[in-house]
Amino acid sequence: MTDVVPAPRRHRGAVVVGLTLAVVGILVAGAVLLLGPGGDGSPAAAATATGFQDGPQGLVPQFVVTCAYSHSAYDDPIVAPGQPGLSHRHDFFGNRSTDAYSTPDSMLGQATSCERQLDTAAYWAPSLLDHGQPVSPLGLDAYYRPGPGIDPASVQPYPHGLVMITGDHTATTPQSTAFVGWACGSQGEPEVLPARCPAEAPLRLKVVFPDCWDGVSLDSEDHTSHVAASVGGHCPSSHPVAIPQLTLSIGYPISGDGHDLSLSSGSILSGHADFMNAWDEVELSRQVRACLNRALVCGVVSNKRDDIVRPMPSH
Amino acid sequence: MKRSRTVLLAVLAVLGLLAGACSSGSSSSSSATTTAQGAGTEFSGNTIHVPEDFPTIQGAVSSASPGDLILVGAGIYKEAVDVETPGLTIRGLDRNATILDGEFTRDNGVRVLGANNVTLQNMTARNYTGNGFYWTGVTGYHGSYLTAYRNGDYGIYAFDSVRGQFDHSYASGSPDAGFYIGQCFQCDAAILDVVSEYNGVGYSGTNSGGDLVIARSEFAHNRGGMVTNTSTYELCYPQRQTTIVGNYVHDNGVASAPATDTTSLAMGVGIAVAGGRQDLVQNNRIENHERAGVAVVIYPDEKPKDVLPTGDALTVPCSEARQVPRADKASLPEASYFEPLDNTVKGNVVSGSGLYDLVYGSLAAADKPQGNCFEGNTYTTSAPADIQTVMACTNPSGEFTGQINLLEAFASPTPPSGDYKTQPEPPAQPNMPDAATAPGMPAVNVPEKVDVNAIPVPAQR
Numbered sequence: 001m002t003d004v005v006p007a008p009r010r011h012r013g014a015v016v017v018g019l020t021l022a023v024v025g026i027l028v029a030g031a032v033l034l035l036g037p038g039g040d041g042s043p044a045a046a047a048t049a050t051g052f053q054d055g056p057q058g059l060v061p062q063f064v065v066t067c068a069y070s071h072s073a074y075d076d077p078i079v080a081p082g083q084p085g086l087s088h089r090h091d092f093f094g095n096r097s098t099d100a101y102s103t104p105d106s107m108l109g110q111a112t113s114c115e116r117q118l119d120t121a122a123y124w125a126p127s128l129l130d131h132g133q134p135v136s137p138l139g140l141d142a143y144y145r146p147g148p149g150i151d152p153a154s155v156q157p158y159p160h161g162l163v164m165i166t167g168d169h170t171a172t173t174p175q176s177t178a179f180v181g182w183a184c185g186s187q188g189e190p191e192v193l194p195a196r197c198p199a200e201a202p203l204r205l206k207v208v209f210p211d212c213w214d215g216v217s218l219d220s221e222d223h224t225s226h227v228a229a230s231v232g233g234h235c236p237s238s239h240p241v242a243i244p245q246l247t248l249s250i251g252y253p254i255s256g257d258g259h260d261l262s263l264s265s266g267s268i269l270s271g272h273a274d275f276m277n278a279w280d281e282v283e284l285s286r287q288v289r290a291c292l293n294r295a296l297v298c299g300v301v302s303n304k305r306d307d308i309v310r311p312m313p314s315h
Numbered sequence: 316m317k318r319s320r321t322v323l324l325a326v327l328a329v330l331g332l333l334a335g336a337c338s339s340g341s342s343s344s345s346s347a348t349t350t351a352q353g354a355g356t357e358f359s360g361n362t363i364h365v366p367e368d369f370p371t372i373q374g375a376v377s378s379a380s381p382g383d384l385i386l387v388g389a390g391i392y393k394e395a396v397d398v399e400t401p402g403l404t405i406r407g408l409d410r411n412a413t414i415l416d417g418e419f420t421r422d423n424g425v426r427v428l429g430a431n432n433v434t435l436q437n438m439t440a441r442n443y444t445g446n447g448f449y450w451t452g453v454t455g456y457h458g459s460y461l462t463a464y465r466n467g468d469y470g471i472y473a474f475d476s477v478r479g480q481f482d483h484s485y486a487s488g489s490p491d492a493g494f495y496i497g498q499c500f501q502c503d504a505a506i507l508d509v510v511s512e513y514n515g516v517g518y519s520g521t522n523s524g525g526d527l528v529i530a531r532s533e534f535a536h537n538r539g540g541m542v543t544n545t546s547t548y549e550l551c552y553p554q555r556q557t558t559i560v561g562n563y564v565h566d567n568g569v570a571s572a573p574a575t576d577t578t579s580l581a582m583g584v585g586i587a588v589a590g591g592r593q594d595l596v597q598n599n600r601i602e603n604h605e606r607a608g609v610a611v612v613i614y615p616d617e618k619p620k621d622v623l624p625t626g627d628a629l630t631v632p633c634s635e636a637r638q639v640p641r642a643d644k645a646s647l648p649e650a651s652y653f654e655p656l657d658n659t660v661k662g663n664v665v666s667g668s669g670l671y672d673l674v675y676g677s678l679a680a681a682d683k684p685q686g687n688c689f690e691g692n693t694y695t696t697s698a699p700a701d702i703q704t705v706m707a708c709t710n711p712s713g714e715f716t717g718q719i720n721l722l723e724a725f726a727s728p729t730p731p732s733g734d735y736k737t738q739p740e741p742p743a744q745p746n747m748p749d750a751a752t753a754p755g756m757p758a759v760n761v762p763e764k765v766d767v768n769a770i771p772v773p774a775q776r
Contacts, residue, residue: 054644056620058475058498058550059637066422066444115422115444117395187548187618290399290428296452297475298428299445 049229050148051178051208052190052247061152062145063291063298067093067114069137072127075100078163078223078274088169089127089264093140093250095278098122104161107278113139118283125205125273126169126265128252134264138202138251141186141301144244144292147211149233152295154242157288158277161218164227164246166209167272169265179208179229180271186249186301193268194254194261203254207273211245212236244292248273249301355381355402355432356455358755362386372396372405372415372425379403384755387413387438395421395443401431404755407438410460411743417443417466419736424448424463431455432757437747441465442736446472447486454478457758460747464488465738469495470514473504475550475633480761482507483747488738490573492519493537494529498549500556500633501525505762512536513738515574516581517567522549524556524594528765531773533563538572538729539581540564540604545590545653547620551633553653555592561770565602573735582606582729583669590614590653598662598772601672608665608694611687612676614653623653652678657686659708664772665694673697674719675706682715 053060069091076087077100084100092098097110102122112120123142128135146152167180174192175181181190185201197203210227212235217226228239235242250273254261263270277284291298359382366388369375373396375385382402389412396415398405405425407413415424415438424440424447427433432455439462440447447463449472450456456479463470463486470486470493473479477499486493486509493511496504497520506529511517517534518541520527534540541564545553568583581587583605588594589612601608621641624631631639654677665672672694675687682699688708689697699705700717747753 054620055641056550056552057548115420117421286397290397294429294452296429298426298451299422300474 049178049231051176051229051245052181052206053145053148053245054189057300058297060145061292061295061297062143062300063287064144064301065114065116065119065142066139066301067112067119067123067142068139069093070096070098070113072134073099076124076274077102077122078165078219078276088266089134090124090274091127091137091250093123093137094142095120095122095276098124098276102276104163104276104278107276108280114142116283118280121279122276123248123273125207125248125250126263126270128203128205128254129262129264130254131260132262135252135254138253140248140250143247143249144287145247146292147230147233147235147242147245150211150230150235150242150245151233153293155244155288155292156241157281157285158213158243158279159218160277160279160281162213162227162243162277163219163223164209164275165223165272166207167270169270169272171270172267174269175271181206182268182271183249184255186251194259196257197255199255201255203252205248205250205252205271205273207248207250207271209246209248209273209275210239211243212239213241213243214239215241244288246275355400355430356757356759357382357402358404358757359383359402362755364388365392366390376400376403376405382755382757386751389413391416393418393421395423396425398425398427398433399430401433402755402757403430404434404436404757405438406434406436406747406750406753408750410437410439410462410746410750413438415440415443415447417441419444419467422446424466427451427453427456429453432759433457434459434756434758436460436756437750439463443467446470447489448472450474450476450479452476455758455761456480457756457761459483460745461485462741462744463493464741465735467735469493470511471495472497474498477501477503477633478761479504479758480507480763481505481509483745484509485741485744486511487513487741488573488735489514490575490732490735492516492542493534495519495521496523496527497521498551498633499523499525499527500551502527503762504528505530505765507531507763507765509533510535513569513572514538515572515732516540516542517564518542520544520554520557521546522551522554524554524591527557528560528762528767529557529562530560530765530767530770531562533565533776535563535565535567536569536572537567537581538569538574539583539587540567540585540601542581542584542587542589543591543594544587544614545592545623546614546616547623547651548616550636552621553590553592553623553629554594556594557591558595558597558767559586559599560595560597560765560767561773562599563773563776564599566604568603568605570730571733573738574729574732584610585665585668586610587612588655588658590616590655591658592656594658595767596658596660596663597767598770599664600773600775601663601665601668602775603667605669607670607674608668608672609660609663609692610674610676611655611658611660612674613655613678616651616653618649619647619651622647622651654679654685655687659688659690661688661690661692661708662772663692663694665692668696671696671698671719673702675699675702676719681718684711
């Protein structure tokens with residue numbers, strides 16, 4: 001038996017792919033951004049903080065929560081608490097009550113746009129603008145995994161009330177695609193700029209949050225220094241507690257030509273996202289224990305159409 | 316709670332003694348209770364009743380001990396149940412009236428998370444955005460007399476799991492597969508006596524195989540009937556050693572069925588072996604497909620995550636696949652074309668195919684069998700022509716002619732997906748015998764042994 005992976009004739013490869021799919025009707029094991037420890041595995045990669053993980057589905061323990069788009073507002077309960085209307089426009093997912101006055105305690109027990117009903121955390125990101133007009137997002141997939149190379153058994157649930165921000169809302173030059181990037185479809189790898197995406201794999205913003213915590217502070221003055229990214233499979237001594245690496249993949253109904261994209265925070269390069277942990281504490285602990293600590297693939301974003309991050313009825 | 320503490324203690328003691336005997340020489344001195352907690356390979360003798368003892372299934376599951384039986388009365392349970400305790404049997408008293416309902420806002424009906432030997436029986440899961448019944452990361456699983464319909468991904472599903480069986484079950488209205496067994500080698504599993512309809516595909520198995528048998532079942536009115544394939548988007552590639560025998564696969568190609576972007580392309584194919592190896596498709600009745608009856612073809616892996624293993628690496632069990640280094644990303648091609656190798660298609664009765672009853676499609680060796688063979692099938696049309704001569708299982712001979720021309724033959728677009736939320740409600744399904752009185756049945760004696768060669772071509776129904 002031999003491994004036959006012929007080099008396709010380039011001029012017809014893509015067509016053959018499509019048509020052969022039509023013949024056999026295959027189930028692409030679809031996947032999302034899937035991840036494997038170690039990034040590209042190079043020494044250089046090991047020496048710097050590692051974010052996105054890529055590889056076959058099933059490689060990395062995870063649980064996944066899919067959440068519909070909930071609402072938008074010029075609010076930011078982390079950066080501008082108690083000051084409605086002072087922020088740039090944000091799209092909110094998860095907890096449906098999130099506004100400028102929200103606190104982790106106020107959100108507990110509220111309705112959620114997530115399919116896991118006890119995920120009452122809040123996720124938000126700047127609104128995507130097309131020709132200056134807000135684009136209504138399709139929804140998001142939230143992947144919770146051990147950070148790259150982190151011992152799964154060492155991962156602890158976020159403390160109630162932990163807040164995190166990833167990405168730089170002021171950026172006007174490219175950010176590291178290890179943490180912020182644009183991709184086509186759930187399987188696409190993040191790039192600095194949005195590409196022209198096919199209809200079956202529309203645009204996604206992908207962001208990765210830090211996976212290590214200082215063990216003390218739920219927040220910090222700059223909202224970032226209480227957490228850090230692991231390096232080479234280890235949390236730094238300043239941030240010794242391994243927490244789930246949260247990756248958000250936010251879908252937008254953007255494909256094809258004719259778009260002029262920016263973000264409500266400014267440049268299309270200013271991608272960022274916020275997380276406020278208001279999960280039901282028992283449920284989050286259970287998911288971390290059952291899935292991450294035991295190195296289990298508890299769920300995958302499977303072969304669904306990429307534009308399905310599904311709209312859900314309002315509550 | 317109707318528990319029998321005496322029986323429980325006796326069973327715990329026996330299990331503890333057995334475990335102790337098996338672990339002689341170990342420094343471990345686990346108590347009987349501790350050992351049994353990890354076992355669950357026998358019925359504990361305890362029965363928990365829902366809603367009498369606990370109003371919710373999750374409540375009962377969370378308080379259960381390994382090997383317990385949870386009997387669930389008629390009712391609509393609006394919950395998503397996670398199971399972490401081994402050896403549980405969760406059984407509805409009435410398959411058609413014990414209903415888990417996701418209301419299109421919850422993800423899975425029952426999700427078994429790394430808990431071995433869990434059996435789910437005689438109930439219905441509907442309206443979940445993910446899966447109806449789902450096992451992941453387990454050794455030992457059994458789904459029996461289950462009904463899953465209008466679920467957003469799969470109906471009845473085992474991932475990264477071995478030693479299991481689905482039987483006497485029904486799945487419909489899933490955009491992906493009604494039944495799915497994925498990412499396992501050796502799977503040591505069987506799907507027997509099931510019905511799957513109005514799904515994206517009736518059965519799907521990506522990178523699964525090794526003593527995996529799908530038999531005596533009906534796959535009808537889906538977009539595609541059965542697809543087993545190799546892909547690097549999940550682990551444990553390539554797909555291999557799956558036996559598909561004695562199934563009635565007919566009238567797939569229903570445009571109103573829900574679909575994913577890829578299953579929508581399965582339209583009108585009965586059985587597809589896509590990039591699979593050493594699969595056996597035998598004694599199936601395959602009728603009325605607008606494209607092909609049986610297709611043994613390449614699998615095109617766009618933006619592959621890896622290359623396929625070769626040599627000794629092919630024997631690595633799935634449980635160790637996470638440790639196998641992957642190819643350097645920079646070296647991967649834009650697309651890989653995984654060839655079907657060493658598959659056997661014999662004794663099938665194939666009719667009513669719009670293009671071809673039997674198809675072999677290769678890129679690398681379009682005029683060579685590559686170990687694939689066709690023998691003793693009843694059919695009318697094939698590509699290549701005279702397929703049972705040029706690709707005979709014994710002494711193939713003659714020149715390949717009339718190979719499939721993908722560019723010309725399959726250019727038509729497929730219709731958009733139907734809505735999974737509005738697929739037909741299934742008719743009442745048969746109940747398991749003695750649901751109220753049968754003991755707990757931890758999933759230890761599965762799969763049942765199947766005499767593959769004793770299974771005939773099924774009759775038309």
